[in-house]
Amino acid sequence: MLALPVAGVAQQPSNDKPVVTLKVQAREVLLPVTVRDKHGALVTSLKATDFTLTEDGRPQTIKSFTRESNLPFRLGLLVDTSRSMTGAMENERKAAGKFVDQMLPADPKAAKQGDQAFLIHFDNEVELLEDFTNSRDKLHHELDDMGPSRAAHNSGSGDDDRGNGGQRGGSGPGGMGGGGTQLYDAIFLASDELMKSQPGRKALVVFSDGQDRSSKETLSEAVDAAERANLAVYTIYFRGEQEHKQSDIPGLGGGHRGGMGGGGYPGGGGGYPRSGGDDRRGGGGSSVDGKKVMEQIATRTGGRFFEAKKKDNLEEIYGQIAEELRGQYLLTYTPDKVDTDGGFHKIALKASKDDLTVVTREGYYTASEESK
Numbered sequence: 001m002l003a004l005p006v007a008g009v010a011q012q013p014s015n016d017k018p019v020v021t022l023k024v025q026a027r028e029v030l031l032p033v034t035v036r037d038k039h040g041a042l043v044t045s046l047k048a049t050d051f052t053l054t055e056d057g058r059p060q061t062i063k064s065f066t067r068e069s070n071l072p073f074r075l076g077l078l079v080d081t082s083r084s085m086t087g088a089m090e091n092e093r094k095a096a097g098k099f100v101d102q103m104l105p106a107d108p109k110a111a112k113q114g115d116q117a118f119l120i121h122f123d124n125e126v127e128l129l130e131d132f133t134n135s136r137d138k139l140h141h142e143l144d145d146m147g148p149s150r151a152a153h154n155s156g157s158g159d160d161d162r163g164n165g166g167q168r169g170g171s172g173p174g175g176m177g178g179g180g181t182q183l184y185d186a187i188f189l190a191s192d193e194l195m196k197s198q199p200g201r202k203a204l205v206v207f208s209d210g211q212d213r214s215s216k217e218t219l220s221e222a223v224d225a226a227e228r229a230n231l232a233v234y235t236i237y238f239r240g241e242q243e244h245k246q247s248d249i250p251g252l253g254g255g256h257r258g259g260m261g262g263g264g265y266p267g268g269g270g271g272y273p274r275s276g277g278d279d280r281r282g283g284g285g286s287s288v289d290g291k292k293v294m295e296q297i298a299t300r301t302g303g304r305f306f307e308a309k310k311k312d313n314l315e316e317i318y319g320q321i322a323e324e325l326r327g328q329y330l331l332t333y334t335p336d337k338v339d340t341d342g343g344f345h346k347i348a349l350k351a352s353k354d355d356l357t358v359v360t361r362e363g364y365y366t367a368s369e370e371s372k
Contacts, residue, residue: 031327034359042327074115074198080208082123088311095314104320122186124151163253174218184222191225202231209240210290232303235294302361339366
């Protein structure tokens with residue numbers, strides 16, 4: 001299993017304050033739901049009776065549908081610090097810092113909600129700069145110091161397309177070195193090692209050009225990990241200094257675990273069946289780019305895709321993400337059938353009014369009996 005290098009941070013913050021928890025039974029499914037009208041404005045006054053829900057095509061009964069804003073958030077910030085992103089890094093630090101201020105309490109000791117966030121940066125390796133914390137100051141400190149890892153600094157290969165341009169050192173020996181950006185590994189590790197065991201509302205915010213050249217995990221495996229952790233991924237695409245051809249990007253051609261169907265992922269049709277596939281890395285298929293990758297990550301996990309066409313757009317985008325997270329509904333239901341095989345179940349949630357756009361996760365995985 002991949003390990004996540006940590007840059008001198010405590011594993012968990014000490015906080016004796018009680019937090020609000022959402023009690024969900026073992027078989028219940030929890031879905032964050034965002035609803036917008038035809039003008040793009042958030043709709044926050046709906047009830048369960050305004051929706052129809054199906055699982056694998058079978059109608060389901062919605063158990064609860066609320067906007068309980070007191071439930072804690074678990075948030076992860078994932079920042080691409082490769083050389084191609086250097087031009088936007090100062091704006092990214094400021095925008096992410098304002099997002100932290102919007103989502104976390106000003107005084108951690110007086111916090112009642114229990115909201116926490118962590119910070120990861122990635123280039124030639126993936127590094128945890130700050131573990132879960134409700135301290136704005138700790139996250140601001142790491143954001144201010146954030147730059148390319150030591151592996152990126154030390155790599156002199158032209159294949160890397162990465163170099164210096166920041167202050168931060170890496171995790172040294174034992175880190176996940178490589179020949180290029182490890183976007184998929186960053187999402188996989190954040191989901192599997194940090195988020196999977198966390199309860200309640202969870203989301204990742206990923207800032208990147210969507211290019212990946214050396215991850216051990218495929219794109220499909222990274223998104224599968226996010227789905228298994230029941231979290232939404234919000235992606236912010238900023239076109240870096242250099243776009244790469246598809247053959248440079250692991251996991252976009254041939255077959256994948258979970259068999260994406262059609263001519264690779266993203267690309268061709270066929271939906272998202274979760275069986276088959278031989279998990280090959282790289283190779284042919286239809287033409288794709290970093291923007292398409294970021295769009296697909298957000299779509300599959302029930303997050304939202306943003307494109308920062310100018311680096312000055314970043315503060316506005318992070319503000320929209322904060323607004324959306326605070327405006328979400330939480331839906332729970334108990335599936336009508338018990339699955340003990342660990343399969344994937346496709347969800348469809350529709351509003352009774354045609355002019356409303358509903359966004360939630362495409363589905364969820366059940367735990368197999370063997371994994372319990």
